[in-house]
Amino acid sequence: GYGIGGAIEETNPEKVEAQFNTNFFGAYRVLHAVLPQMRKQGGGLIINMSSIGGVIGLPYQGIYSASKFALEGLTEALYKELYGSGIRIVMIEPGDFKTGFTQNREIITAVDGQDRFEASRRVIEHDEQSGQDPVKIAYLVEKIMNRKDPRLRYAIGAFDQKLSILLKKILPNRLFDRIIMKYYKC
Structure with a gap:
């Protein structure tokens, strides 16, 4: 996958569509293709790769976050629809890991607020480049695959x-948003 970095207002519709095609419609198409066979065989496991950015709207990653929010909603609804069918569906919500994500990010240059964007971008890139080993995600996938009821x-x-993620659930929205904006230097 990949992400778009930059201000939402500066991102053209074609870029937004491409981001959704990768992060949302790609997963949807796979689900649409495999679910009939899983129903025939009486079960299966689907693991969708979301992101913490699909739970928290991240500044200057808004298009990426929106595409992952959509995947979260789809997966959550499908979880309820599939309940009792023998088909299990799971979302993994990774934070920052040392992958090629930073290098693959498409940067949209902001006209207004360029200084804020650059400050936020430095935080984002630092977190990604000092992130955890992606092997941890592989171990989690193995653990999920071996669980009877994930x-x-x-x-x-x-x-x-x-x-x-927990703080978003328990803090007042305004306070949580201020914490996120301060962290990302908005």
Whole structure:
């Protein structure tokens, strides 16, 4: 996968469509193709790769976050639709890991707020480049595959990133948003 970095207002519709084609419609097409066979065989396991950015709207990663929010909604709804069918569906919500994601990000140059974008971009890139070993995700996938009844969501990453998901649930929205904006230097 890949992400788009930059201001939402500066991102043209074609780039947004491409991001959704990769992060949402690609997963949807796979689901659409495999579900009939899984129903015939009486079960199966689907693991969708979401992101902490699909739980928390990240500044200057808004298009990426939106595509992952859509995947989260689809997976959550499908979890309910498939309940009791023998078909299990799971979302993995990674934080930052040392992958080629930073190098593959498409940067949209902001006209207004370029300084804020660059400050935020430095935080994002630092977190990604100092992220965890992606082998941890492989171990999690193996663990999920071996579980009889896996839960819907598995957040994985640095402690503070996983904690941010909990904080979003328990803090007032305004306070949580201020914490995120301060962290990302918005």
